[in-house]
Structures are given as C-alpha cells and as structure tokens.
Amino acid sequence: MTDNVQTLDYGVATSVEQRNKVLRNTYWLLALSLLPTVLGAWLGVATGITRSLTGGLGLIVFLGGAFGFIFAIEKTKNSAAGVPVLLGFTFFMGLMLSRLIAMVLGFSNGSSLVMTAFAGTAGVMFVMASLATVIKRDLSGMSKWLFAGALVIMVAAIINVFVGSTMMMAVISTLAIAVFSAYLLYDLKQVIDGGETNYISATLAIYLDLFNIFQSLLALLGIFGGERD
Known part of the structure; x- marks a missing residue:
C-alpha cells in the first residue's frame, strides 16, 4: 500500500489527495452557500413575504420546499446542475429563516442577538x-443514534x-443544538476520512447542521435574551 492511501475500518480506501480535494471544495461551496442564505433572509425580512406562513401553512411550505430541494440536489449532485440547485435551496432556507430573524429583530437588542447566534454557530x-x-x-456508528435524535426533534x-409552547420550543432548541453539533462532527469526519466523496452532498449535510444550530441558538437567545423598549 502506498503512503498516500489509507484503508479505513469501514472498508473505504481513498487517496489523501482526493479526500483533501473533497474537503476543500466542500468548504468553498459552504462559504458560497451563505450568500444566497443571507440574501433570502434579507429579502424575507425586508418584504415580509413569509409573514403569512404561520401554523400548518408554513409547515407545509417549509417541508415541501426543503424535501423537494433535497431530493433534487441528490438527483443532480453529479451533474453541472448540482451547485445551482444547492444554492437555490440555501436561498429558500434563508427565506424560511426570515420569520424568526424578523421576530428577533423586533427586540431592542435584536441585532446583537443575531450576531451572537452567528458567532456561536461559527x-x-x-x-x-x-x-x-x-x-x-470511526464515528460511523453514531449515524443511527443521530438520525433518531433528529427525527424526535x-x-x-x-x-x-400547533401547540405553540414557548417552553417546548426552548427544550427543542436546546436538544437541537446538541444533536446537530454532534451531527456536524460526524459529517465533517465522514469527509475527512473519505466516507463522503461528493462535495455537494457533503456541503448539504454540513449546511443543514449549521442551519439548525444557528436557528436553535437564535430561538433560545430570543426567548431568554430578548429585550423590549
């Protein structure tokens, strides 16, 4: 076996050069994906386009759009359309996030709460x-437990x-931060070890981890740190 090839315990053999390329491309695409997210969030806050998406309607739009995009990304990840579809997804997610951001910005210290959530996620x-x-x-054994945790959340x-409980939201957000932080470690390790060889799929997984961490942090900060004039 040559020096630049590593055989992993779970049977994946990839070159160090290939793994580093996937990791590098993943980080670049992840950074790029933040731009449509910010644009979508800004557009949503500025226009209030998502203000009416409450209750069941908001849930249907979010789940339908998110799972539709994720399906499309998996279908196009090996083609030239993969990156544009992923960026379209991140724009959609930013748009969906705008309702929470707008609510937090309604506090007198809203801007600092948003920046704190961003810094915490970073x-x-x-x-x-x-x-x-x-x-x-090897962290591959974590996957089933993390999936179960994400499903419960x-x-x-x-x-x-439908219940609209602030305390339940706080508990869910706390659990989400823990579960998706662990998921982030797992997904990053998969790329580093060569378990994930497609940088679009890797970016999607890491982006979803970070999105959920940021959203949960922002919700907690809004609940416990929001100040009215």
Whole structure:
C-alpha cells in the first residue's frame, strides 16, 4: 500500500489527495452557500413575504420546499446542475429563516442577538472541525443514534407548530443544538476520512447542521435574551 492511501475500518480506501480535494471544495461551496442564505433572509425580512406562513401553512411550505430541494440536489449532485440547485435551496432556507430573524429583530437588542447566534454557530463549527481532524476513531456508528435524535426533534417541532409552547420550543432548541453539533462532527469526519466523496452532498449535510444550530441558538437567545423598549 502506498503512503498516500489509507484503508479505513469501514472498508473505504481513498487517496489523501482526493479526500483533501473533497474537503476543500466542500468548504468553498459552504462559504458560497451563505450568500444566497443571507440574501433570502434579507429579502424575507425586508418584504415580509413569509409573514403569512404561520401554523400548518408554513409547515407545509417549509417541508415541501426543503424535501423537494433535497431530493433534487441528490438527483443532480453529479451533474453541472448540482451547485445551482444547492444554492437555490440555501436561498429558500434563508427565506424560511426570515420569520424568526424578523421576530428577533423586533427586540431592542435584536441585532446583537443575531450576531451572537452567528458567532456561536461559527464557534461550534470551529470546535467540531478541529475535533474531526484529531479524532482517530470511526464515528460511523453514531449515524443511527443521530438520525433518531433528529427525527424526535422534527416530530416535536411539528407538534409545537400547533401547540405553540414557548417552553417546548426552548427544550427543542436546546436538544437541537446538541444533536446537530454532534451531527456536524460526524459529517465533517465522514469527509475527512473519505466516507463522503461528493462535495455537494457533503456541503448539504454540513449546511443543514449549521442551519439548525444557528436557528436553535437564535430561538433560545430570543426567548431568554430578548429585550423590549
């Protein structure tokens, strides 16, 4: 076996050069994907276009749009259409995030709360990326537990759309930060170890982790740190 090839415990053999290329392309595309997200969020806040998407209607639009885009991304990830479809998805997610951002900006300290959530998400990304590079053990066994945790959070969030409990939202957001931070570590480790070889799929997974962490942090900050004039 040559020096630049590593065989992983779960049976994947990829060159170091290939893994580094996937990781590099993933980080570049992840950075690029933030631009449509910010644009979508700004447009949503400025126009109030998502203000009417409350309750069941908002849930249908969000789930239908999100899963539709995710399906399209997986179908186009090996073609030239993959990146534009992914960027379209991140614009949609920014648009859907705008309702929460607009509510938080309604506080007198709203801008600082948004920046704090962004800084906190960046901090989680830095810590998990650092851990992913130093942890040597195979983390693939985490996947089923993380999926179960994410499924529980999604079901609870859907229920709370109709219940409207602030305390339940706080609990869900706290659990989401923990689960998706662990998911972020898992997804980054998959790329670093060669378990994920498509940079569009890798970007999608990491983007969803970061989106959920940011959204949950912002919700918690709004609940416990929001100040009225």
